[in-house]
Amino acid sequence: MDYQYDVFFSYKRDPETDAWHEKVKTKLAFWLRQELERQDVRIFFDTEEIQTGTRWRQKLAEALRQSRCIVCVWSPLYFRSKWCVSEWMTFVRREDLAKRELVASASFCDGKSFPKAALDTTWVDFSEFASTFPTFWNTEPAVTFEKDRLRPFASALAAKIRNAPPFDGTFPLVEVPDDQVAPEGTIGRLVNV
Numbered sequence: 001m002d003y004q005y006d007v008f009f010s011y012k013r014d015p016e017t018d019a020w021h022e023k024v025k026t027k028l029a030f031w032l033r034q035e036l037e038r039q040d041v042r043i044f045f046d047t048e049e050i051q052t053g054t055r056w057r058q059k060l061a062e063a064l065r066q067s068r069c070i071v072c073v074w075s076p077l078y079f080r081s082k083w084c085v086s087e088w089m090t091f092v093r094r095e096d097l098a099k100r101e102l103v104a105s106a107s108f109c110d111g112k113s114f115p116k117a118a119l120d121t122t123w124v125d126f127s128e129f130a131s132t133f134p135t136f137w138n139t140e141p142a143v144t145f146e147k148d149r150l151r152p153f154a155s156a157l158a159a160k161i162r163n164a165p166p167f168d169g170t171f172p173l174v175e176v177p178d179d180q181v182a183p184e185g186t187i188g189r190l191v192n193v
Helices: 018-036 056-065 082-098 134-138 140-162
Strands: 005-011 067-074 103-107
Touching (some): 005 018, 018 067, 018 134, 067 140, 082 103
Parallel strands (some): 005 067
16 A cells, blocks of 8 residues: 555635635645646545545545645634644654654644644744635735745645655554643633644
8 A cells, every 4th residue: 555645634624714725725736746747646635535425534544644744724723623633643743753744834824822832833824815705816915825825835845745754554643632622712722732
């Protein structure tokens, strides 16, 4: 067996922002194809890969194990989702084991409420270009976003993809305990993430 995906795209789903995240994924795939000089770049994106009737927990676990690296699009609610934090921590654990960088993070919001573990890492700030309006992609700021943020992000991500360790079917999956994820609606920072 080998990797099935180059990237696992991790984000907090919300009807207001799902289309924005999907467009970011699509444009990222385009620039990754240029960077990697190949036509086929596989990105796991939940709404495309998990169909009605799919055992979604099993599918997520398989996709995490079978992805070379992860893109995390952080927002305050990302860190209140046990699933999102577990996806991120799965790759943090793999980074520790493989001694390679495998997490490419970006922020949908300014990051002021992110937990210490996130604040202690670097990420690309997408917040200036985060939008709930579908028409955003037809604006001059969208052109700037693609040129100044997405293309360089894709270049750095391509380096992580190339540097991924050989596939190992025993890559660990991390499920964070409930007490390490603040419930939605609480105020304050997460600790011990």
